[in-house]
Amino acid sequence: MSRKKIALIGGGQIGGVLAQLAAMRQLGDVILFDIVEDLPQGKTLDIAEASAIDKFDVSVKGTNDYKDISGSDLVIITAGLPRKPGMSRDDLLSVNAKIMKSVAEGVREYAPNAIIIIISNPLDAMVTLFKKVSGFPANRVMGQAGVLDSSRFASFIAWELGVSVKDVSAPVLGGHGDTMVPLVRYASVNGLPVMELLERKYNDAAKAREVMTAMVERTKQAGGEVVKLLKTGSAFYSPASAAIQMAEAILRDEKRVLMVCALLEGEFGVNGYYVGVPAILGANGVEKVVEVSLNAEEKALMDNSVNAVTTLVADMERLGF
Numbered sequence: 001m002s003r004k005k006i007a008l009i010g011g012g013q014i015g016g017v018l019a020q021l022a023a024m025r026q027l028g029d030v031i032l033f034d035i036v037e038d039l040p041q042g043k044t045l046d047i048a049e050a051s052a053i054d055k056f057d058v059s060v061k062g063t064n065d066y067k068d069i070s071g072s073d074l075v076i077i078t079a080g081l082p083r084k085p086g087m088s089r090d091d092l093l094s095v096n097a098k099i100m101k102s103v104a105e106g107v108r109e110y111a112p113n114a115i116i117i118i119i120s121n122p123l124d125a126m127v128t129l130f131k132k133v134s135g136f137p138a139n140r141v142m143g144q145a146g147v148l149d150s151s152r153f154a155s156f157i158a159w160e161l162g163v164s165v166k167d168v169s170a171p172v173l174g175g176h177g178d179t180m181v182p183l184v185r186y187a188s189v190n191g192l193p194v195m196e197l198l199e200r201k202y203n204d205a206a207k208a209r210e211v212m213t214a215m216v217e218r219t220k221q222a223g224g225e226v227v228k229l230l231k232t233g234s235a236f237y238s239p240a241s242a243a244i245q246m247a248e249a250i251l252r253d254e255k256r257v258l259m260v261c262a263l264l265e266g267e268f269g270v271n272g273y274y275v276g277v278p279a280i281l282g283a284n285g286v287e288k289v290v291e292v293s294l295n296a297e298e299k300a301l302m303d304n305s306v307n308a309v310t311t312l313v314a315d316m317e318r319l320g321f
């Protein structure tokens with residue numbers, strides 16, 4: 001079996017960590033693209049020079065030329081500006097849309113058969129735009145947000161309950177913004193409902209609800225919490241880990257059920273919009289959106305989040321994209 005090829009578009013904070021993780025997990029040969037001269041070449045040289053220590057023999061190279069992404073099986077896109085303190089993800093819309101359009105044109109020309117994972121913000125709009133400009137089928141164009149948002153929610157639950165985070169599963173659906181929907185009812189510690197464990201811990205249902213509400217709010221604001229601490233730029237280790245989990249599921253055809261920003265065509269009552277939902281990821285990309293029932297309260301939260309996505313997409317269209 002020949003080695004897979006992974007192109008990373010954007011060689012900034014997330015792009016650099018992606019390159020290192022992809023190499024260390026030997027997912028395939030890595031090509032890191034950026035418009036800044038020498039930056040991707042410098043980062044990849046640095047990473048490759050650790051290959052004797054970390055024992056990987058995939059190649060890791062940098063480029064400023066789209067030609068070098070030819071033949072890629074998978075493309076992960078982080079090109080675009082990150083948030084500064086006080087900015088919302090949506091504030092990045094016009095500048096990042098312009099960048100995403102040029103990236104989609106480059107990828108369409110040189111990697112027409114690749115599966116695409118988009119990370120750039122505002123996520124739901126950037127995925128929509130890439131799909132539109134590239135004309136790629138929906139199964140090959142997706143966004144990363146839910147894996148990270150769910151990991152953040154799971155981390156807070158594990159820390160609160162004093163249990164291994166390996167046992168916590170805590171899905172977050174919806175758009176990648178303040179309206180995201182952490183699904184409390186489906187959060188579990190190895191199948192055991194988190195709410196019940198919290199109620200037993202505090203022996204007080206009201207207190208348990210209060211603690212859960214605080215964790216839900218922290219999850220929604222988790223990106224901003226990191227932005228505020230870093231002062232320049234946004235989270236980059238965890239978004240890279242999240243996208244690598246998706247990449248691995250695809251490249252190794254794992255059929256994992258992960259939270260993915262996928263095009264909905266009727267599922268969850270939504271048609272024609274990219275929204276975060278559970279989906280099976282395998283060799284064909286998004287192989288199936290997995291539907292689960294939502295109760296009235298969850299459905300209202302999901303509708304609210306979908307509304308935020310449709311408004312964002314309308315704003316982008318008004319800007320001429």
Ligand code: TXD
Pocket residue numbers: 009010011012013014015033034035036078079080081082083092096099102103118119120121122123144145148176233234235236239
């Ligand atoms: O979970 C998620 N989806 C996210 C998304 C979590 C955190 C941050 N998220 C977003 O990812 C963030 O808001 C940004 O829009 C992207 C990338 O974040 P990163 O922290 O990596 O930003 P950097 O370090 O500024 O890197 C962006 C790189 C930088 O090197 C630019 O030179 C490059 O993008 N860039 C381009 N590359 C290719 N082509 C073009 N046109 C281009 N323009 C800038």
